[in-house]
Amino acid sequence: xxxxxxxxxxxVQAGGSxxxxxxxxxxxxxxxxMGWFRQxxxxxREFVAAINWSDSRTSYADSVKGRFTISAVNAKNTVYLQMYxxxxxxxxxxxxxxxxxFGDIRSYDYDYWGQGTQVTVSS
Numbered sequence: 183x184x185x186x187x188x189x190x191x192x193x194v195q196a197g198g199s200x201x202x203x204x205x206x207x208x209x210x211x212x213x214x215x216m217g218w219f220r221q222x223x224x225x226x227r228e229f230v231a232a233i234n235w236s237d238s239r240t241s242y243a244d245s246v247k248g249r250f251t252i253s254a255v256n257a258k259n260t261v262y263l264q265m266y267x268x269x270x271x272x273x274x275x276x277x278x279x280x281x282x283x284f285g286d287i288r289s290y291d292y293d294y295w296g297q298g299t300q301v302t303v304s305s
Contacts, residue, residue: 184210184293185207185208186207186280186296187204187278188193188276188277189202189203190202190203191299191300191301194255194303194304195257196301196303196304197305200268200301201263201265202218202278202299202301203262204218204260204261205258205259205260206259206260206261207259212236214280214281214282214294215232215235216256217232217286218262218263218279218283219289220274220276221274222274222275227273228243229243229289230246230248231250231263232284232286233253235256241284241287249266249267250266251263251264261278265301268305273299273302273303274300275299275301276298276301278302279293279294279296280293
């Protein structure tokens with residue numbers, strides 16, 4: 183069992199930046215890969231980025247490459263999503279999730295989810 187809690191959302195103007203945090207807990211958390219997803223109103227949940235705890239491999243959706251950076255501090259069991267050059271289309275609820283393997287980009291492959299944090303980017 184893994185618990186994840188997101189924080190750090192908020193409202194920012196276009197071009198601004200935000201950093202989201204995801205605190206994971208559970209005995210086997212280090213065996214999981216962690217991913218960020220987002221869901222805008224009326225749209226499906228989409229993959230944003232993922233990181234593997236064991237070797238720090240990362241992957242990104244094309245829409246955020248070069249603007250977002252995912253990182254992890256193993257000692258704190260915390261994953262971060264640093265977002266730069268934010269656009270209005272980045273507005274969504276952002277979710278952190280845990281998966282038993284690295285590389286999945288479909289939400290239904292992830293086993294444990296947080297409650298989400300709202301990110302709003304105004305133009």
